[in-house]
Amino acid sequence: MTSINSHQQSPQHFALELRFGPYRPDVDSEFGGKRTPYKDFFGSGRHLMTQVELDYQIIRHVGSLGIGASLGYFKQTGNNLYASGSAQQSSDTSSFRLLPFALSAVYRFDLPYERAGIPVVPYGKLGLDYVFWTINNGNDEVPTSAGGRGQGGTLGWHAAVGLSLVLDFLDPTSAHQFDSEMGVNHTHLFFEYGHFDVSGLGQSNRLHVGDTTWTAGLMFEF
């Protein structure tokens, strides 16, 4: 049997992911269905979350196990309501931004690819999150209300499973060249589904900003 990666490869230590996906912070989960302030203000649609993740692959044994750190960005904008109680939207806007940081343990079962050249790698992630959130009231100010301030951080955890397609089989020659010239061993296209429980790890006065959603993107192992 001829493996797709039977050539001499450069050493591999890291994986870099660039991923995109829809996101809607579950702020309303705090109220147990009694109120939906996030939905009322920003609507029920999801908006783009962009993330980048760098993994360090520690061991290889029936797959690879690594630790990874990721950083993301999300922004949503909505119209303020008039304070007169008319429930009418004004031209004034508020923005809501998230900067999620995460540490993950990542396991990739790439043995079938390494041994048999099957270009599909299932993987799983488990880790901790800290999401920095900030609200802007339109005057470039962080609003305050009832003794609170519209800016803070929330701890949480996440678990995700995914499937990545190793793109090297599409053009092995270019893949080999990419490795020899740039040191990139493999290029993956991946799809991931995950649950992000970012509600303070049980603390009661934290803004809930997690979600259960999917992401997709590109990963480079080098």
Add this chain to the structure above:
Amino acid sequence: MSRSLPLFRRTARARRASTPAPGARASRAARLRVVVLAAVAAATVLAGWSPRAQAQSGGTSGTSSLSGSDVFLGVQKVKNVNLNDLDRAIFLNRASCECKRTAWIKAVLNVSATAKATQVPSTNRVTMYLGNNCDDLRYTTSCNKLASVPFSDFRLNGLLIQTDVSVIAQNYGAVTTSGSGGTSGSGGTDASGSGGATGSGGATGSGGATGSGGTAGSGGDSGSGGSTVEVPPDAETTALCGSLSDGFTQTLWLFVGTNEGKNDTLSTSMPLAMDVKPPPAPANVKVAAANEALIVSWDAVDKTITSDLQGYQVFCTRTDQYQVFGDGTFNTSIDTCGDIITDGAPEPLKNVNTHFICSDFLSVSETSHRIKILQNGIMYGVGVAAVDKQGNASPMDPIYMTPVETLDFYRQYRHGDPEGTATGGACAVAGRPSRGGVAAGAAATSLAAIAVALVRRRRRRSGGAGTSRGPRS
């Protein structure tokens, strides 16, 4: 013995050098010629010498004659601070309103022309004029002579003349008028006479009064359009300051010549343009109420039509007459006549009163602006002016709007039943830890410990080398 050997070697080498072979002698002569020519060429370059320059000046230093690029001409708003082209245009546009604004006109010999200047006889004079066609001796006397100094003084000190905008914004020299035909010819005594007083063109009339041949022109009646008219020296000049509606271009001249007004050594000039025509106002201006703010938006002015558009400036008034922000709060490129209007004057926005500016200068790509730090419940007038590169601002019709209190997302989250509990703060471990939080913290610590242990174990095994992914098949 030990001393005689080197001496012997030198003597032998010298002998060999003094008795070359015939072929070697010829090649050495050729090399010598090349070296001499190269030395002459290098000396020529170093001295800035050229055969043409020598032919022209005949001087020992080999310099060419003065040219326009050897003299700097400039306008100053503040003494000894030259304005660049853009700022000069903006400054001179004050001619549409502020006629007595002091202006300084500077002329100085460039340092690079020092050698050339030594070739100009010290008896030459430097004369500065304002006007049209001042380099034509027929009109020189009609131009406004600003200064005349010996060249020796100019070479040392240059010229710095204090005047004001009203002096610059006047017609001097040859003034073109919209003539209604040429003068009627009366025949000439010489059959070869032709032309004469044959104006052509309108405001840019050329020719005219240039009959050639004959003592009197035999043409006549052939004039069409405008004619160039010589203004007598004692005639009143046309004062444009304060009445400019579109634009005007003055010309500043500097002559160096054998006598005052002569330009037989050097003639150079600089146009002083005054474009006071504002760009078209932005269309579809809208103002929306916001919390302690107003949001103004507009349609961009077409830059393909208004090519000198520089940007926009937002103006506002509290009610319809009071200044909102102090002078100097925002940057601006407007330097027309709005700032001479006193506060409290009616219709400050229509008059582009720059005391009422409410935004920094906005680029051409911007089509909205939020005026902040306003007061809810108070009516404000808002306008947007398009501004061109000469600092002209389009007129505005104010739109009146009142900022109102609005509820941002955080206020809506916090107020309600039940209330939102997140009080903010970036410290993630603030507050009372729950059982779940403790468990998660323990899990995180365990995860980190396992990762560290795995890394250390792997390093011990591999001696610090990274994962090698060689072929396995």
